[in-house]
Amino acid sequence: MRLSIPEQELMTPGHLACQGCGATLAMRYTLKALGNDTILTFPACCWSVIDGPFPYTSLKVPLLHMAFEATGATASGIKAALEIKGNTETTVVGWAGDGGTFDIGLQALSGAAERNEDFIYICYDNEAYMNTGIQRSGATPWGAWTATTPVENFNSIFKKNIEEILAAHRIPYVATASVAYPEDLVKKIKKAKGIKGFRFIHIFAPCPPGWKTRSEDTVKLARLAVQTTVFPLYEIENSEKYTINIVIKKRKPVNEYLELQGRFKHLKEEHINFIQENIDKNWEKLLKKAGLI
Numbered sequence: 636m637r638l639s640i641p642e643q644e645l646m647t648p649g650h651l652a653c654q655g656c657g658a659t660l661a662m663r664y665t666l667k668a669l670g671n672d673t674i675l676t677f678p679a680c681c682w683s684v685i686d687g688p689f690p691y692t693s694l695k696v697p698l699l700h701m702a703f704e705a706t707g708a709t710a711s712g713i714k715a716a717l718e719i720k721g722n723t724e725t726t727v728v729g730w731a732g733d734g735g736t737f738d739i740g741l742q743a744l745s746g747a748a749e750r751n752e753d754f755i756y757i758c759y760d761n762e763a764y765m766n767t768g769i770q771r772s773g774a775t776p777w778g779a780w781t782a783t784t785p786v787e788n789f790n791s792i793f794k795k796n797i798e799e800i801l802a803a804h805r806i807p808y809v810a811t812a813s814v815a816y817p818e819d820l821v822k823k824i825k826k827a828k829g830i831k832g833f834r835f836i837h838i839f840a841p842c843p844p845g846w847k848t849r850s851e852d853t854v855k856l857a858r859l860a861v862q863t864t865v866f867p868l869y870e871i872e873n874s875e876k877y878t879i880n881i882v883i884k885k886r887k888p889v890n891e892y893l894e895l896q897g898r899f900k901h902l903k904e905e906h907i908n909f910i911q912e913n914i915d916k917n918w919e920k921l922l923k924k925a926g927l928i
Contacts, residue, residue, distance in 0.1 A: 640821045641667040650693035652685040655850025657840030657857060658732070659685060660814040661759045662694075665728075665838075668824035671696065673726045674717075676710050678740055679703040680732035681766040681842075682759070706731045707743030710754045726828055727754035734764045737773030737795050748804035748833045755827050755834045758797070761842035769845045776865075777913070778906055780898040781845075789901060793913070797837060802874045806833040809871040813839040815857035819868055819880055839866045847897025859892040864918040869925065877924040889914055 645666035652659045658681050666673065675698040677683045683700055687693050701709040710729035717725055729747075731740055736758040744756060763781050764770040771781040773795045784790040801809050808830050812820040820838065827834040841857055843850045860866040861881060868880045889911045893899040902910075922928045 639818050640664065641670075643667060643670070645671065645673075645695040647693045647695065649687070650685050651687055652681070653842075653844055653850070655841075655843040655848075655853040656681070656685070657814045657842060657853050658682060658759045658761060660817075660853075661757075661820075661838045661840045662730070664814070664817050664820050665730075665757060665824055666694070666696065668821040669726050669728070669828060672724060673728060674698070674713055675728050675730050676701050676706060676713060678706045678709075678731050678735040679766075680735050681761070682730060682732070684766055703735055703739045705743055706735055706740045707745070707747035707752075707756065709743075710756065711747050711750070711752045714752060714754050729754060729756040731756075731758055732765070733758060733760040733762060733774035734772040736760075737797055741773075745800075745804065748801055748806050748835070751806060751832045753831055753833070755824075755836065757836045757838060759838045759840045761840050761845060762794075763842070763845050765842050765845045776910075778893075778899055778902050778910055780847075780901065786901040798835075798869075798871060801835045802871045804833070805874045806835065807831070807873055808834040809837075810835075811837045811839070811866065811868050811870075813857045813861055813866065813868060814841075815839075815854045815861065816868060816881065823870070823880075845898070847900075848895055852895055856892065856895060859887065859895075862887045863889045863892045864914055865889060865892055867918065867921055869921065877921070877926075879921065879925045879927065882927065886918070 646663045673696045706729040714727045760774050762774050763772050768782050770783045775790050777793050779790045798809050810823045812823050841853045870878045
């Protein structure tokens with residue numbers, strides 16, 4: 636049988652993720668693209684639990700657990716140490732959730748990007764602090780329920796545009812990816828591996844417990860996020876060249892995406908219309924940047 640993505644498995648069964656965890660798919664596809672010669676560093680996040688308790692691990696590559704705010708600094712240090720040892724081949728990856736990227740780790744991330752450090756930073760985005768009880772993060776979408784934005788005071792702040800924040804640092808490569816499109820994800824990870832300097836990849840990874848969804852709907856939700864343009868798949872090269880990798884010509888309405896998730900069940904029609912209006916505006920802006928309109 637001919638496979639469309641690498642056959643090699645560097646993530647083993649027996650990890651500690653919840654059923655239907657999008658972050659596990661993100662890791663599995665990422666390691667398939669990068670191969671054995673990879674070093675990971677994690678801050679506090681779902682993956683610092685998923686991997687398993689010391690001395691056990693579900694990954695076949697070296698990894699270093701680090702404090703919540705330190706992904707960018709730690710990956711910078713690992714890369715520097717390898718260079719001192721004359722190793723320029725090993726791929727260094729800072730792997731963090733949205734809380735450790737959009738919020739707590741943004742300072743170290745920005746510093747590493749500003750210095751154009753030579754490593755890949757990957758954010759797997761499940762849109763809240765999921766492993767500590769579903770608290771709101773800077774990646775939580777407008778309208779969502781979380782433990783700190785309950786139904787009567789649902790989240791009324793828009794998700795940070797992390798791609799534009801990183802692009803403003805003039806780094807070589809920024810990309811979005813989704814666990815529902817593994818070929819596109821693997822292609823972007825391989826492309827990032829071949830680029831020198833700081834590379835940032837934002838992977839959309841649904842979370843069944845936090846989103847109050849069925850575990851079997853994870854890939855369906857990730858696909859709907861792209862088809863509704865809630866989460867478009869695109870690249871930014873050298874802060875100037877925008878490329879939309881999957882152009883959605885007939886977009887699905889956002890309610891098809893929202894109605895599958897318990898975290899949005901409290902929204903009224905005017906709220907959904909408001910969300911749709913903002914998605915439409917953002918999609919039009921992206922089309923203009925990509926030169927498609």
